[in-house]
Amino acid sequence: MSYSRELIEPRPAPPVPSKPLNASRVTALAILAIWAALAVAMVWLVITGWDEAKFLRYGPRYLSGLWTTVSLVGIAVILGAILSLPLSFARMSQNRVIGAIAYSYVYVFRGTPLLAQLFLIYYGLGGFRPQLESVGLWWFFREAWYCGLLSLTLNTAAYQAEILRGAIESVPRGQHEGAAALGISKSVAFRKIVLPQALIVALRPYGNEIVLLIKGSAVVAVVTVYDLMGETRYAFSRTFDYQTYLWAAIFYLAIVETLRQVWALLEARLTRHLKR
Amino acid sequence: MSGWFSALATALDPLCGPVGIFSLLGQGTVVACGDAGWGDEIAFGVKVTVTLAVATLPIGLALGFLIALAAQSQDRLLRVAVGIYTTIFRGLPELLTLFIVYYGLQILIQSVFAWAGFEQRVEINAFVAGMIALAVVFSSYSSEVLLSAFRAIPKGQYEAGDALGLGRGQTMMLVVLPQLIRIALPGLGNLWMILLKDTAYVSIVGLSDIVRQTGIAARVSKEAFFFYFLACLLYLVLAIISSFGLGFIERWARRGEVRR
Numbered sequence: 001m002s003y004s005r006e007l008i009e010p011r012p013a014p015p016v017p018s019k020p021l022n023a024s025r026v027t028a029l030a031i032l033a034i035w036a037a038l039a040v041a042m043v044w045l046v047i048t049g050w051d052e053a054k055f056l057r058y059g060p061r062y063l064s065g066l067w068t069t070v071s072l073v074g075i076a077v078i079l080g081a082i083l084s085l086p087l088s089f090a091r092m093s094q095n096r097v098i099g100a101i102a103y104s105y106v107y108v109f110r111g112t113p114l115l116a117q118l119f120l121i122y123y124g125l126g127g128f129r130p131q132l133e134s135v136g137l138w139w140f141f142r143e144a145w146y147c148g149l150l151s152l153t154l155n156t157a158a159y160q161a162e163i164l165r166g167a168i169e170s171v172p173r174g175q176h177e178g179a180a181a182l183g184i185s186k187s188v189a190f191r192k193i194v195l196p197q198a199l200i201v202a203l204r205p206y207g208n209e210i211v212l213l214i215k216g217s218a219v220v221a222v223v224t225v226y227d228l229m230g231e232t233r234y235a236f237s238r239t240f241d242y243q244t245y246l247w248a249a250i251f252y253l254a255i256v257e258t259l260r261q262v263w264a265l266l267e268a269r270l271t272r273h274l275k276r
Numbered sequence: 277m278s279g280w281f282s283a284l285a286t287a288l289d290p291l292c293g294p295v296g297i298f299s300l301l302g303q304g305t306v307v308a309c310g311d312a313g314w315g316d317e318i319a320f321g322v323k324v325t326v327t328l329a330v331a332t333l334p335i336g337l338a339l340g341f342l343i344a345l346a347a348q349s350q351d352r353l354l355r356v357a358v359g360i361y362t363t364i365f366r367g368l369p370e371l372l373t374l375f376i377v378y379y380g381l382q383i384l385i386q387s388v389f390a391w392a393g394f395e396q397r398v399e400i401n402a403f404v405a406g407m408i409a410l411a412v413v414f415s416s417y418s419s420e421v422l423l424s425a426f427r428a429i430p431k432g433q434y435e436a437g438d439a440l441g442l443g444r445g446q447t448m449m450l451v452v453l454p455q456l457i458r459i460a461l462p463g464l465g466n467l468w469m470i471l472l473k474d475t476a477y478v479s480i481v482g483l484s485d486i487v488r489q490t491g492i493a494a495r496v497s498k499e500a501f502f503f504y505f506l507a508c509l510l511y512l513v514l515a516i517i518s519s520f521g522l523g524f525i526e527r528w529a530r531r532g533e534v535r536r
Contacts, residue, residue: 024350028354031361035357111512113473115487116508119491120501124505218370229372242379245380249376252368253367256366256367257367
């Protein structure tokens with residue numbers, strides 16, 4: 001039997017092979033250079049075009065626009081969630097007629113642009129002023145803000161109903177049967193067993209839907225609501241300063257990225273019992 | 277040849293042709309074709325919307341494919357570079373992207389002209405601006421769909437390509453791409469529907485698409501509800517036609533699958 005009498009001397013780690021400059025590296029550097037150039041151009045545009053008066057004049061307006069966007073989307077998401085509950089049940093209903101009605105609602109609101117829906121509600125229903133006044137609803141359809149809220153709510157309800165339906169149907173049958181075997185009534189089983197499991201599945205799509213709604217809410221600017229986009233358009237029409245759009249882009253990116261990070265944390269927290 | 281083709285297109289026009297809906301049902305109403313009503317204007321809007329969406333699709337797909345390739349590259353810098361792109365354009369509202377492209381390109385071209393010595397006001401084509409903005413947004417979403425489709429293809433497929441002596445390009449074209457299309461089709465179909473709806477934003481920068489044409493008709497004729505309802509209906513019809521088309525393409529893509 002043989003064994004080595006001398007151990008190999010300890011040696012330093014081999015040198016890291018230098019990465020050759022290949023095609024992907026060159027492309028990466030080129031794209032990064034473009035991003036850097038754009039960032040520099042933006043900063044330069046802001047510095048050279050800096051105007052104290054403009055900042056004092058439009059800064060507060062931007063903040064109020066930001067608040068309008070956030071409140072509009074927040075209320076629309078909550079109202080849409082409330083509306084989506086009966087819709088998704090109707091969609092899952094055994095009754096063919098109810099199912100067809102819910103399906104066509106969802107199909108219509110998901111198949112047409114939000115802009116067309118908004119115009120239909122604001123300008124289209126605005127044409128029925130005498131009838132609306134007689135039923136006492138004119139105060140609602142007169143305000144662009146309420147019309148924007150209504151169209152966003154109806155739109156997001158359709159999307160949220162589909163998310164909720166998919167999530168509820170993703171809960172295995174065995175869970176319903178198990179609850180029934182334990183003698184738990186259907187409503188309690190739904191609230192305490194099915195819904196918590198469904199909402200975890202629905203969490204990520206809900207986050208995406210809120211992001212889509214924040215982005216979609218920019219269209220209400222077209223019907224004279226002064227949300228973030230509306231204030232931006234106002235400032236641009238007064239100053240013809242391209243910076244106005246860049247600031248709006250920064251605000252929107254900040255909202256969306258914050259929401260995405262918060263949502264990722266929330267999801268990690270709520271699904272921590274599922275980690276292995 | 278082109279005269280014959282345009283004659284055929286006119287004959288088969290589903291809205292204002294000899295057997296079009298507006299020509300058959302709209303006679304004497306506000307949607308009559310010709311000078312009497314708004315039928316032909318709206319038919320033109322439908323054409324613009326469809327053309328814009330169809331013209332954007334290949335650019336967005338090609339760009340999205342390249343971005344998906346870059347996003348799964350070994351190089352960290354390349355992943356970061358395209359990550360910035362997708363983060364920006366998935367986070368910005370489409371309307372804002374459109375404005376940034378529309379006014380940004382104008383300012384850019386104007387300053388290039390000024391630098392070269394011409395003083396000239398440049399007005400950029402709304403169609404081109406819309407196409408660029410929508411293609412950018414479409415590509416950043418489609419890159420995610422294609423990336424997840426790439427991840428669904430097992431490594432063994434690439435290794436089998438190597439074992440058969442195929443080059444990298446051949447492996448991509450002959451082995452990976454056919455499977456990739458099949459896996460990515462549902463996601464891309466959804467993105468097509470979103471693209472079709474997003475074309476409505478271009479009406480705000482003045483392109484005569486469905487929303488703008490019906491909007492003009494609504495303002496002039498004072499029948500806002502009818503015309504905006506018609507706009508929604510037209511989009512809905514386009515969506516229904518697309519879902520039929522997508523179903524057909526999906527069946528075509530799945531024709532090689534073993535029936536079990």
